[in-house]
Amino acid sequence: MAGRYAEVYARSLEDPEAFWAEAAGALDWYKKWDRVLDDSNPPFYRWFPGGEVNTCHNALDRHVEGGRADQLALIYDSPITGAVRKFTYRELRDEVALFAGALKNQGVGKGDRVLLYMPMVPEAAVAMLACARLGAVHSVVFGGFAPKELATRVDDAKPRVIVSASCGVEPSGVIPYKPLLDEAIRLSDAKPDKCIILQRPQVEAPLDPARDIEWNEALSGAEPAACVPVAATDPLYILYTSGTTGVPKGVVRDNGGHMVALQWSMKNVYGVDPGDVYWAASDVGWVVGHSYIVYAPLLHGCTSILFEGKPVGTPDAGVFWRIISDHGVRVLFTAPTAFRAIKRDDPEGELLKKYDLSCFETLFLAGERSDPDTIQWAERQLKVPVIDHWWQTETGWPISANCMGIEPLPVKYGSPSVAVPGWDVRVLGPGGAPAKAGEMGALVIKLPLPPGSLPTLWNADDRYIESYLTEFPGYYLTSDAGYIDEDGYIYVMSRTDDIINVAGHRLSTGGMEEVLAAHPDVAECAVIGVHDKLKGQAPMGFLVLKAGVDRDLGEIVSEAVLMVREKIGPVAAFKQAYVVARLPKTRSGKILRGTMSKIADGEPYNTPATIDDPAILEEIKEALGKG
Numbered sequence: 001m002a003g004r005y006a007e008v009y010a011r012s013l014e015d016p017e018a019f020w021a022e023a024a025g026a027l028d029w030y031k032k033w034d035r036v037l038d039d040s041n042p043p044f045y046r047w048f049p050g051g052e053v054n055t056c057h058n059a060l061d062r063h064v065e066g067g068r069a070d071q072l073a074l075i076y077d078s079p080i081t082g083a084v085r086k087f088t089y090r091e092l093r094d095e096v097a098l099f100a101g102a103l104k105n106q107g108v109g110k111g112d113r114v115l116l117y118m119p120m121v122p123e124a125a126v127a128m129l130a131c132a133r134l135g136a137v138h139s140v141v142f143g144g145f146a147p148k149e150l151a152t153r154v155d156d157a158k159p160r161v162i163v164s165a166s167c168g169v170e171p172s173g174v175i176p177y178k179p180l181l182d183e184a185i186r187l188s189d190a191k192p193d194k195c196i197i198l199q200r201p202q203v204e205a206p207l208d209p210a211r212d213i214e215w216n217e218a219l220s221g222a223e224p225a226a227c228v229p230v231a232a233t234d235p236l237y238i239l240y241t242s243g244t245t246g247v248p249k250g251v252v253r254d255n256g257g258h259m260v261a262l263q264w265s266m267k268n269v270y271g272v273d274p275g276d277v278y279w280a281a282s283d284v285g286w287v288v289g290h291s292y293i294v295y296a297p298l299l300h301g302c303t304s305i306l307f308e309g310k311p312v313g314t315p316d317a318g319v320f321w322r323i324i325s326d327h328g329v330r331v332l333f334t335a336p337t338a339f340r341a342i343k344r345d346d347p348e349g350e351l352l353k354k355y356d357l358s359c360f361e362t363l364f365l366a367g368e369r370s371d372p373d374t375i376q377w378a379e380r381q382l383k384v385p386v387i388d389h390w391w392q393t394e395t396g397w398p399i400s401a402n403c404m405g406i407e408p409l410p411v412k413y414g415s416p417s418v419a420v421p422g423w424d425v426r427v428l429g430p431g432g433a434p435a436k437a438g439e440m441g442a443l444v445i446k447l448p449l450p451p452g453s454l455p456t457l458w459n460a461d462d463r464y465i466e467s468y469l470t471e472f473p474g475y476y477l478t479s480d481a482g483y484i485d486e487d488g489y490i491y492v493m494s495r496t497d498d499i500i501n502v503a504g505h506r507l508s509t510g511g512m513e514e515v516l517a518a519h520p521d522v523a524e525c526a527v528i529g530v531h532d533k534l535k536g537q538a539p540m541g542f543l544v545l546k547a548g549v550d551r552d553l554g555e556i557v558s559e560a561v562l563m564v565r566e567k568i569g570p571v572a573a574f575k576q577a578y579v580v581a582r583l584p585k586t587r588s589g590k591i592l593r594g595t596m597s598k599i600a601d602g603e604p605y606n607t608p609a610t611i612d613d614p615a616i617l618e619e620i621k622e623a624l625g626k627g
């Protein structure tokens with residue numbers, strides 16, 4: 001491949017230090033780095049050691065001082081509550097500085113952790129940026145997680161303060177958050193000193209005067225706090241993500257490399273300029289929300305949209321078009337599942353005709369594999385490029401994409417396009433042999449990873465090495481399988497572990513199995529991901545009961561479904577489970593989850609040669625009504 005993309009990509013790998021030093025020049029540094037990349041302690045690599053920065057300064061104050069004070073920084077649009085609020089860069093900087101002062105009053109300083117359990121309200125972004133301002137480390141936990149999941153994160157991050165709100169608002173109704181938070185704190189060993197609670201008008205949370213402070217009360221005694229210089233290598237945040245067990249991984253993000261990579265990506269990957277309106281329709285609880293609702297658009301001087309709603313039902317499948325036209329959105333980034341939902345409700349795009357979308361230029365999709373049907377439907381309706389791009393919580397920004405700001409390349413359906421500059425993506429076969437073009441294998445990235453990707457896991461260097469760097473020494477294991485074609489296009493086909501993506505939400509089937517195994521009547525269980533027309537994948541459970549259990553099976557299944565909802569959260573969307581006599585296994589006792597998924601999806605499958613008893617596959621088919 002020749003052309004501008006090929007030239008930029010080659011430069012990024014041939015001389016990464018020069019490449020990223022040039023990108024870093026776009027930002028303010030209190031102290032310049034000693035080295036661009038410290039590679040003296042492999043497999044740990046650090047970007048910009050010796051440098052001192054503040055991410056909040058670069059996201060807000062730099063623009064206020066540089067002429068964008070009166071430009072909108074953030075637009076909160078909440079069709080679910082009917083609220084719209086707009087903040088200029090000056091207003092957002094002032095709100096953030098004051099809330100940073102409030103956190104400071106509660107003893108929060110550099111390196112302290114602050115856990116945020118927030119719905120999609122502007123105060124969530126304000127709290128994140130306020131932590132960054134103080135050099136404190138935020139850890140945002142998605143609102144759809146249950147108290148036990150929240151407690152695990154509290155115990156790992158040991159936050160000094162937790163910031164939360166009285167409720168979230170979902171189409172199904174108002175969800176009081178405070179009882180969930182109280183229960184999580186009760187379950188956790190590490191107790192926060194204080195909780196700052198935003199009272200929303202939909203529900204008033206009861207406060208414990210010894211521990212809880214209302215958001216406005218916390219502000220009332222606060223002075224605006226200044227930005228605190230931190231080392232470029234200091235952590236900005238921890239974001240927990242599903243691992244292969246029920247214990248989530250605390251992905252760490254640093255300050256310097258993160259802001260350099262994110263700011264660079266806005267023009268080069270997404271093709272937007274400072275002043276443009278950019279919308280990532282995700283949630284601040286996910287990496288997309290961290291990177292592309294809060295940090296990247298602000299670092300680049302864009303206007304970011306914070307959307308509290310769903311693609312359908314709030315009030316209808318036209319809400320995305322309404323927001324694009326009301327606020328002049330140039331680029332939208334969301335998950336394919338959102339477009340599948342819109343396509344389901346408005347297949348002919350009737351609602352689209354009500355809005356002027358002349359401002360709109362590009363749609364980016366990520367979070368799960370984009371099926372060609374959905375991409376082509378979106379292309380037909382919107383008449384703009386629709387770009388599938390691939391990334392992970394760990395990487396923090398796209399590994400592969402059609403880089404609209406460098407050189408738009410032809411689209412190949414089914415491929416999230418080519419490696420983004422900085423990412424040396426390879427396919428390896430068993431034992432680490434490089435795969436040929438078109439040959440399936442493990443998708444890996446040659447070390448060092450570019451800036452912005454995880455330097456380690458929180459307090460778990462060993463787990464970082466074991467999870468990502470051990471299988472193929474010298475490479476980061478993405479745990480995605482796929483291939484690269486002769487033109488360099490990457491195809492991401494499936495996960496190689498037990499992670500599933502349900503409506504763009506990353507979940508561990510292993511974590512669900514741990515919950516189900518605790519049911520008193522369950523002897524053994526398996527959870528697999530099955531195809532779902534709307535959500536891409538959905539979990540499905542198989543339960544083998546203990547000998548002698550003769551209770552009503554429907555009742556046991558209902559209890560199992562409820563347990564996953566209560567222990568992991570509604571976001572797991574665990575709704576289907578079957579009682580079976582046995583699970584299909586290899587002779588060495590490994591459950592054949594892959595074969596079970598194929599049966600459930602009605603796909604052809606080969607009976608594995610290593611299977612202990614092939615008759616069990618027939619029993620599974622029968623249980624699923626596919627016999």
Ligand code: COA
Pocket residue numbers: 119142143144145168170171172175281282283286288310311312334335337338341366367502503504505534535569570571572573
């Ligand atoms: N707080 C509390 N509960 C939440 C929640 C939150 N922040 N987010 C989701 N939930 C609950 C929902 O209310 C729902 O509960 P229910 O079982 O009682 O109905 C459950 O978790 C599943 O929610 P969701 O995954 O949103 O499914 P849905 O069926 O309500 O909606 C879609 C389906 C496709 C419309 C929706 O998943 C969607 O908009 N997806 C976009 C994906 C996305 O933004 N991904 C982020 C990565 S880019």
Ligand code: AMP
Pocket residue numbers: 241287365366367368369370388389390391392393394416478479480492493494495501504505506
């Ligand atoms: P998360 O950490 O939640 O962002 O999930 C990351 C995982 O989602 C990846 O490892 C992939 O399995 C999947 N994923 C994300 N984007 C894509 C994409 N564009 N195509 C295929 N799979 C994707």
